[in-house]
Amino acid sequence: MKYYITTPIFYPNSSPHIGTAYTTVAADALARYHRLLGDEVYFLTGTDENAQKIVRTAEANHVDPRTYVDGVVKRFKELWKALDISYDDFIRTTEERHQNVVQQIFTKLYEKGDIYKSEYSGWYCTPCETFWLENKLVEGKCPNVDCGRDVELLKEESYFFRLSKYQDALLKHLADHLEFIQPVSRRNEMLRFIESGLEDLCVSRTTFQWGIKVPFDPKHVVYVWLDALINYISALGYPDGENYKRYWPADVHIMGKDIVRFHAVIWPIILMALDIPLPKVIYGHGWYLTKDGGKISKSRGNVQDSFELIQRYGSDAIRYFLLREMQVGTDGTYSEDNVVERLNSDLANDFGNFVSRSLAMVVKYRNGIVPCPGQDGVQEREVKALSNEVKKAVEKRLEACDPAGALEEIWRFVARCNKYVDETAPWVLAKHEEEQEHLDTVLYTFVECIRVMAILTAPFMPGLPPRICALLGLDEGIIRWEEADQWGILKHGLKVEKGEQLFPRIDISQYTIAEETKAVEQAQTQDQTISKTQDQNQDQKELTEPPALCSEFEPIKEEISIEDFAKLDLRVAKILSAEKVEKTDKLMKLEVEVAGVVRTVVSGIAKHYAPEDLVNQYVVLVANLKPTKLRGIMSQGMILAASQGEVLEVLMVNKDLPGGALVK
Numbered sequence: 001m002k003y004y005i006t007t008p009i010f011y012p013n014s015s016p017h018i019g020t021a022y023t024t025v026a027a028d029a030l031a032r033y034h035r036l037l038g039d040e041v042y043f044l045t046g047t048d049e050n051a052q053k054i055v056r057t058a059e060a061n062h063v064d065p066r067t068y069v070d071g072v073v074k075r076f077k078e079l080w081k082a083l084d085i086s087y088d089d090f091i092r093t094t095e096e097r098h099q100n101v102v103q104q105i106f107t108k109l110y111e112k113g114d115i116y117k118s119e120y121s122g123w124y125c126t127p128c129e130t131f132w133l134e135n136k137l138v139e140g141k142c143p144n145v146d147c148g149r150d151v152e153l154l155k156e157e158s159y160f161f162r163l164s165k166y167q168d169a170l171l172k173h174l175a176d177h178l179e180f181i182q183p184v185s186r187r188n189e190m191l192r193f194i195e196s197g198l199e200d201l202c203v204s205r206t207t208f209q210w211g212i213k214v215p216f217d218p219k220h221v222v223y224v225w226l227d228a229l230i231n232y233i234s235a236l237g238y239p240d241g242e243n244y245k246r247y248w249p250a251d252v253h254i255m256g257k258d259i260v261r262f263h264a265v266i267w268p269i270i271l272m273a274l275d276i277p278l279p280k281v282i283y284g285h286g287w288y289l290t291k292d293g294g295k296i297s298k299s300r301g302n303v304q305d306s307f308e309l310i311q312r313y314g315s316d317a318i319r320y321f322l323l324r325e326m327q328v329g330t331d332g333t334y335s336e337d338n339v340v341e342r343l344n345s346d347l348a349n350d351f352g353n354f355v356s357r358s359l360a361m362v363v364k365y366r367n368g369i370v371p372c373p374g375q376d377g378v379q380e381r382e383v384k385a386l387s388n389e390v391k392k393a394v395e396k397r398l399e400a401c402d403p404a405g406a407l408e409e410i411w412r413f414v415a416r417c418n419k420y421v422d423e424t425a426p427w428v429l430a431k432h433e434e435e436q437e438h439l440d441t442v443l444y445t446f447v448e449c450i451r452v453m454a455i456l457t458a459p460f461m462p463g464l465p466p467r468i469c470a471l472l473g474l475d476e477g478i479i480r481w482e483e484a485d486q487w488g489i490l491k492h493g494l495k496v497e498k499g500e501q502l503f504p505r506i507d508i509s510q511y512t513i514a515e516e517t518k519a520v521e522q523a524q525t526q527d528q529t530i531s532k533t534q535d536q537n538q539d540q541k542e543l544t545e546p547p548a549l550c551s552e553f554e555p556i557k558e559e560i561s562i563e564d565f566a567k568l569d570l571r572v573a574k575i576l577s578a579e580k581v582e583k584t585d586k587l588m589k590l591e592v593e594v595a596g597v598v599r600t601v602v603s604g605i606a607k608h609y610a611p612e613d614l615v616n617q618y619v620v621l622v623a624n625l626k627p628t629k630l631r632g633i634m635s636q637g638m639i640l641a642a643s644q645g646e647v648l649e650v651l652m653v654n655k656d657l658p659g660g661a662l663v664k
């Protein structure tokens with residue numbers, strides 16, 4: 001059987017983060033599972049590069065869009081490698097193979113009369129790359145729950161796509177294919193949306209040039225969503241490519257809930273208009289939110305470096321966390337504490353411990369040689385029966401794109417294996433001559449349990465099978481899905497070793513404390529170096545010459561270019577609240593408002609200000625500083641202050657400037 005699975009193609013306007021990684025890890029687990037089933041899998045991911053916001057971000061970084069996206073795409077590929085993502089193809093929408101297909105399809109739809117020329121007059125949200133009618137705006141801003149940002153008025157000649165013509169056909173498809181949009185909550189949302197009436201969609205822009213040109217009217221570029229959705233077939237070589245013939249229609253398009261609407265409305269209508277079969281399933285998962293309920297996203301400044309996380313905890317642990325924590329139909333909560341909690345309990349205590357405990361006993365009681373088992377007792381029969389039940393349940397969950405449910409099922413088996421150790425108590429059996437055959441059976445069953453666990457978890461944690469196989473002295477040939485509920489596969493006489501813990505327990509405080517100390521120390525050394533150098537300069541000057549107004553100023557740091565300076569995003573921010581951080585005398589926690597968004601900033605000013613002196617003041621915020629944890633609080637930026645010796649004064653700005661105003 002063939003299995004074609006896709007992720008959305010990501011906007012390379014900023015590096016990927018742990019939230020965006022979820023979709024790709026989930027798709028990877030499904031792809032790996034289907035490969036284990038023996039299916040012929042095609043797994044596609046890529047980047048969506050023709051968006052207006054790419055041009056804006058590139059401009060803000062003073063580079064051309066091409067150079068900018070090349071840099072970010074590299075980061076995406078590095079992250080996917082670090083997370084063991086086994087994609088078969090990575091499509092970039094700036095590639096010719098994609099552009100040709102988009103132009104071909106645009107022309108075809110135009111010639112068919114499904115695309116026509118008119119004028120667009122309405123609003124556009126660039127961060128969401130979405131057109132909005134006036135009556136949909138919320139207080140004049142983008143109505144997307146996750147956005148709420150400013151929209152721009154557009155009035156330009158545009159091409160339109162006749163969505164309205166296909167409304168009934170789409171509703172019929174939804175009625176005939178209940179599985180088309182999943183989970184059911186998203187299907188219901190989409191039904192309501194389509195039933196409320198589809199408007200024709202503006203599908204070209206003339207006010208910027210970055211993008212795919214409309215071939216017969218090149219002052220227009222194709223609307224980025226029309227362009228992006230086509231990647232799912234352009235990557236396969238539509239219309240004549242072998243892969244297209246082999247793999248289309250897609251078995252699953254997996255994505256976050258925010259973009260289900262584009263996939264459930266625009267995409268099927270494009271395909272209907274082209275007389276192409278529709279994908280089988282569009283699956284919309286929830287978002288990863290922070291503990292305080294905000295979506296993890298670059299624009300909110302709450303993103304933690306994914307590479308650092310993978311380095312700390314390993315790709316398997318991060319994959320396990322992401323897949324385990326996002327339940328069907330709901331959002332998941334991400335925090336580093338939660339990652340460590342899952343790692344310590346599920347991976348170190350339950351999984352890792354079983355493996356090391358049981359192998360240690362084979363080593364201790366049988367010199368590491370797997371013994372020949374005797375007769376099964378009730379407990380062995382129970383363990384075996386459960387493996388069969390769990391395997392079926394995992395298959396069902398994965399067919400429903402539910403990796404969290406699948407892992408939950410697998411951990412029922414892991415728990416049963418741990419219980420089996422306690423029930424059989426091999427350390428007691430070892431003491432009795434007449435129990436030696438029973439001990440052989442138990443030890444053999446242990447090793448078989450490890451094999452079954454390695455197979456069941458292989459799609460989720462691909463780094464595990466090679467490590468487990470190394471402990472068993474075998475190659476990865478033992479990872480055969482169909483054998484996850486079969487027993488007696490391993491040969492007795494096998495030499496195993498205890499090896500190292502698969503998942504050593506982590507002490508989270510080692511990171512948070514180290515990070516806080518590092519950040520506070522850095523801030524202090526910077527303060528000290530600055531004031532020390534200033535003092536030294538001052539001392540020297542006082543000794544050698546009287547202070548003169550025109551004396552030449554010697555910078556204490558290396559010279560930077562204007563481009564270096566332009567990298568700083570300095571903003572006016574209004575302090576909404578201030579409170580001292582417990583158990584410190586230096587740190588103050590501030591909630592500041594910048595361009596309508598509230599941020600938390602931890603600042604070393606508590607010795608110099610009372611909280612009430614700060615509230616309602618306008619200060620200068622370094623808004624693009626990498627967030628860091630201070631005393632367990634994620635600080636999203638830094639406010640500027642002047643200081644010398646014991647004196648410190650926060651830079652404050654006239655109130656006529658709103659929060660968000662640029663400081664240059």
Ligand code: MSP
Nearest residue numbers: 008009010011019020048228229255256287288296
């Ligand atoms: N370029 C479009 C997709 C075009 S597909 C033809 C796009 N890109 S995106 O980079 O903004 O988002 C890509 C995916 O990442 C979306 O599915 C989105 O839901 C997902 N996520 C972004 N932040 C996320 C979380 N915090 N949590 C989970 N998924 C998240 O939209």
